[in-house]
Amino acid sequence: MNIFRNLCASGFKTIQINSIHTSAPSLAWTKSTLPKNFLSHNKKVYPPQEIGEERRPAFVCHQITNIKYSPDKLWYIACLVRGMTADEAVKQLSFVNKKGAEYVKKAILEAQxxxxxxxxxxxxxxxxxxxxxxxxxxxxxxxxxxARGRLGEVRYKYSHYFVRLEEGKPPKDYYKLNPQTPQQQLDSWLENMRKRKVTNSL
Known part of the structure; x- marks a missing residue:
């Protein structure tokens, strides 16, 4: 402290340093780091449909970015509402006692x-x-x-949530849009096995 007083007395100028809080989210990322490809589907223009062609259903893509929530935990909630109607998904999420359910519910309502x-x-x-x-x-x-002067690393993860709503009625089974018979499943498995190749072999 005495050295600092002597330096100030000898003519050195004092420099005022403002503290910077690195924990603020505004300093952690910029707008350029946010995902942009998913929302670009909303701007896609399709050609006019021909007479007698099956009507193309309307859809809308929406996203919520940089949620202070683990993407691994959010994945379970995102899987829950797949294939549901929008109204049914909002009802189900109202009874899910998870922080991420509120974000997913908000995204669906905004997309509607x-x-x-x-x-x-x-x-x-x-x-x-x-x-x-x-x-x-x-x-x-x-x-x-x-303890003993050691330090450990902590990672504060943020996540993005993406949802696409489509007009019409949902399928009966979302995960079986193209069902295969047992024989077809066996044939496709055999075909994939026969396509295998050992690297650097003849």
Whole structure:
């Protein structure tokens, strides 16, 4: 402290240093790091349909970015609502006692509003969840103090949630859109096995 007083007295200028809080989310990422490819499907323009062709259902893509929630935990909630109608998914999520369920419910309600207001969907209840998944967002690294002067690394994970609502009625079984008979499953497995090749072999 005496050295600092002597330096100030000898003519050195003092420099004021403002503290920076690195834990603030605004400093951790910028807008350029947010996902953009998923929402680009909303801007896709399709050619006019021919007479007698089956009507193409309307759809809307929506996302919520940088949720302070683990993407692994959010994945279970995203799987829960796949293949449900939008109204049924909102009802089911109201009884899920998880923090991530509130984010998923909010995303579905926002997607319904976008479908009606911007994508020419007549009835907001005539929508079902065609896609629902989570992704890893930004990861902020921190430190945790241990005994004897040692330090450990802590990772604060953020996640993104993506949902696509489609107009119409949902399928009876979402995970069996293309069912195969046991014989067809065996044939496809054998074909994949015969396509195997040992690297650097003849």
């Amino acid at each position: 509003e976008l479908a009606v207001s911007q994508h020419n969907v007549e009835f907001r209840s005539n929508l079902w969840i065609a896609e629902s998944y989570s992704g890893l967002g930004n990861v902020i690294k921190g430190i945790r103090r241990h």
